[in-house]
Amino acid sequence: MSSTKKVRVRFAPSPTGGLHLGGVRTVLYNYLFAKHHGGDFILRIEDTDQNRYMPGAEDYIFNCLKWTGLEPDESPVHGGAFGPYRQSERKPLYRQYAEQLVKNGNAYYAFDTPEELEKMRANFKTEQNPSPQYDHTIRSAMRNSLTLPANEVEKLLAENVRHVIRIKMPENETVCFTDMIRGEVSFNTSVVDDKVLLKADGMPTYHLAVVVDDYLMQISHAFRGEEWLPSAPVHILLWKYLFGADAMPQWAHLPLILGPNGKLSKRDGAKYGFPVFAMNWTNPATGELTEGFKEKGFLPEAFINLLAVLGWNDGSEQEIFTKPELIEKFSIERVHSGGAKFDYEKAKWFNHEWIKKLQASDYQLQVKELLENKGIAVTDQAQFIPVLDLVKERCILLPDFVEQAGFFFKAPEKYDLDAIKPKWNESKQSFFVALIRSFELSNTWNAHDLETGFKEMAAARQIKPGELLLPLRIMLVGGKFGPGVFQIAELLGKEETVTRIKYLLTLL
């Protein structure tokens, strides 16, 4: 790649299902690299395999990018000068490249019927080679433009007989390239089969389309999951044959994200109870729902932070990064070549850090919705943000706010009376009666004064304040949790505090 080429990277998902952690991390690394270099981030939909197309997957991908804030500069939705960005809409432009390869001797027409292919697999099957591939050892025994006489090939083409175009993999060549993460990578071509490039219906396969589109869209760097590494020799050769090796983008194959037992899978999520998709994904074919990070209560800031450091660091001990910091510090060379282990507890730690770090006003709408879904209406908007700020330390995931903040806006439905009753007595009862009176008469209402008054009253009655604090907490909160009890009383306000104490006294 010439150094003057503008940085243009792409994320090229096939709309075959939900976007999982690894997919979003590929988006993120593309995005960060593009923004770091002042380049463009392109999203291209690779939908040439119509059999695997899943309705809803494309919308889902765009919604995920919106939620994470990793929006592309160009895409089927965002437009751009290199469109269309959906491969199915580009169908007519691929054939000429496949024909060019045939003309130059790098590809050939293959007329084998499905039955003939089946027969080939049966005939060539051996113990060492249980699933024989259409490759340089077999192609000479098949019906293709390498084995048939030229006039017959012409006739078959003229009659529009169903055929595909296959790459003619060299027999024993070494294909090398420099991967930005792995360094020198090389393959022997003899182990790679003659992949189909153009299908019988005229649709390209992924292999042809990815190379042609990366070329036409002027992609400078191609970052993708390491599951594509075995396909790299095919792509490198296609680049060489069609556009010249100098035009080729720089490659980086991103390592897998590992679950507790190897590659992170949807099944790991189900088994260990953590989300693997960015957002809830319902498989339209089966109706099966897989939980997502968004619905679980992750903040997008935390989500991209935890993904960024899943396989990358900036060389320091820093773990919490804002998006602008990531853009500034990201470099693809610092992505580790080994797989990164996903740890859900650590993921939650990141979310907790971000809940504390952000202003409560940044996520108040999400929290309000969670409260409303539990029948808790936030009637006092002026108190809402102070309440969230007071309890956010205790919230790891957004739904934790329901327990930690809900009692401010709705009196508890249940009270842990068992925690009070065994030690309850006359003197405590009369203390709280007096406390109500003093609260009612006080003309200030803040945590500090409430605490001072409370302690003075306890001292005057020779009761240890510790004996009284737990009952007070349960009167206000319902259970043994929450921030400082006088801070709670301050935010609840005089009237509500008194009402709750009075109510509990009737139960004791």
Ligand code: GLU
């Ligand atoms: N369409 C491929 C996928 O679904 C893209 C691979 C690539 O980026 O080259 O992952």
